Amino acid sequence: MPYPKIIGLDVGSHSVKMVEIDRSKKGGVRLDFVGLAQLPEGAVVDKAIKKPDLVRTAISALHRSSKTATKQVATSLAGKSVIIKQVTMTSMGDGQLEKQIQMEAEPYIPFDIKDVHLDWYIMGDRPEKEGTMEVVLVAAKKDYMAEYLELITGLKLMPVVVDVDAFTLEVMYEFCYPNVQEEIVALINVGASTININILKSGASQYTRDLPLGGESITREIMRMFDVNFERAENIKQGAQLEGINPRNLRKIFQRSVDSFVSEIQKILDFFATNVSYDPIQKIFLSGGAAVTYGLASAMETEFNVPVELVDPFRSLGMIDDKVFDAEYLRSIGPSMAVAFGLALRTEKDKQV
Numbered sequence: 001m002p003y004p005k006i007i008g009l010d011v012g013s014h015s016v017k018m019v020e021i022d023r024s025k026k027g028g029v030r031l032d033f034v035g036l037a038q039l040p041e042g043a044v045v046d047k048a049i050k051k052p053d054l055v056r057t058a059i060s061a062l063h064r065s066s067k068t069a070t071k072q073v074a075t076s077l078a079g080k081s082v083i084i085k086q087v088t089m090t091s092m093g094d095g096q097l098e099k100q101i102q103m104e105a106e107p108y109i110p111f112d113i114k115d116v117h118l119d120w121y122i123m124g125d126r127p128e129k130e131g132t133m134e135v136v137l138v139a140a141k142k143d144y145m146a147e148y149l150e151l152i153t154g155l156k157l158m159p160v161v162v163d164v165d166a167f168t169l170e171v172m173y174e175f176c177y178p179n180v181q182e183e184i185v186a187l188i189n190v191g192a193s194t195i196n197i198n199i200l201k202s203g204a205s206q207y208t209r210d211l212p213l214g215g216e217s218i219t220r221e222i223m224r225m226f227d228v229n230f231e232r233a234e235n236i237k238q239g240a241q242l243e244g245i246n247p248r249n250l251r252k253i254f255q256r257s258v259d260s261f262v263s264e265i266q267k268i269l270d271f272f273a274t275n276v277s278y279d280p281i282q283k284i285f286l287s288g289g290a291a292v293t294y295g296l297a298s299a300m301e302t303e304f305n306v307p308v309e310l311v312d313p314f315r316s317l318g319m320i321d322d323k324v325f326d327a328e329y330l331r332s333i334g335p336s337m338a339v340a341f342g343l344a345l346r347t348e349k350d351k352q353v
């Protein structure tokens with residue numbers, strides 16, 4: 001079998017997402033499982049696991065309901081314990097860099113280099129500066145990573161690929177949007193606590209950033225403004241429990257939050273435009289649970305003056321059994337499954353962080 005099965009497991013601050021696909025079938029890739037389990041407030045904060053029991057419960061409930069025999073898992077890290085930095089170094093080969101990576105990376109990593117697990121990816125030479133190359137460094141704190149992986153192995157699952165959220169978006173995009181005409185696109189994933197940004201040129205990543213912002217800040221504002229608990233505030237935000245709520249005040253919260261998301265993203269796009277590429281971004285692919293935040297996509301279209309498309313990772317799957325999966329449900333959870341879907345596409349050969 002060319003592709004041993006791997007479960008994509010995305011542990012976010014708001015929910016755990018799981019996707020399993022089967023690439024061994026003739027006639028296309030088959031969707032085997034998709035599941036989302038909301039986490040109680042405070043179980044995962046900024047991608048750091050605070051209440052492991054609750055996270056374990058959510059993962060095993062999803063794994064059980066998938067009824068899969070697959071134990072191999074691809075998962076991803078993000079948050080404060082993970083640093084992604086794009087740096088310029090003297091040109092050298094992969095082997096040479098492997099020997100020197102600790103020394104080369106040290107100036108860029110704000111943690112003790114002994115405490116981090118390092119990975120890198122050579123993007124290529126910098127044509128405008130002879131003898132130099134662009135390298136993406138990924139440093140994950142060893143204790144954070146170990147804790148996270150132990151939680152997974154404790155459930156008798158086997159983490160075989162460990163990625164970072166921003167890069168999984170690229171894998172998803174490559175598979176799901178093979179015919180996009182635009183050369184420069186931004187993949188923007190708006191989660192509960194983090195906005196992951198990955199800007200691609202001709203399909204290759206040019207610039208990635210994580211912003212410590214997301215949908216949870218809107219929930220917190222709703223809690224404050226209407227004096228309600230977290231759960232109720234989430235329901236209000238998603239339009240389910242609006243009785244007794246002044247719509248004008250709610251709109252103000254959305255507007256303020258959307259404005260702040262847009263202006264922080266704008267800074268990243270401006271940085272890209274002045275430091276990385278002089279060509280403008282031509283399209284944005286928006287994902288993450290909070291991608292559907294009221295007014296967000298339209299504000300991005302207006303402010304950045306580019307089309308914004310909501311990501312649907314299931315669009316390119318030829319084999320979705322409509323007796324098992326409801327098309328409407330898949331469409332509604334699609335944007336929040338972008339990272340998990342990218343993970344499910346990983347193979348065991350992919351490098352570990």
Ligand SMILES: Nc1ncnc2c1ncn2[C@@H]1O[C@H](COP(=O)(O)OP(=O)(O)OP(=O)(O)O)[C@@H](O)[C@H]1O
Pocket residue numbers: 011012013014015016046047190191192193194195214215216219234237238288289290291292293294336
């Ligand atoms: N219909 C909706 N309208 C507005 N916000 C929504 C809606 N559905 C989900 N959200 C918000 O999306 C966020 C969850 O998104 P997502 O599942 O991508 O986050 P996560 O992966 O759990 O978190 P992290 O930021 O740690 O990656 C939450 O803040 C949630 O309230």
Ligand SMILES: [Mg+2]
Pocket residue numbers: 010011012013165191192339
């Ligand atoms: Mg997420």
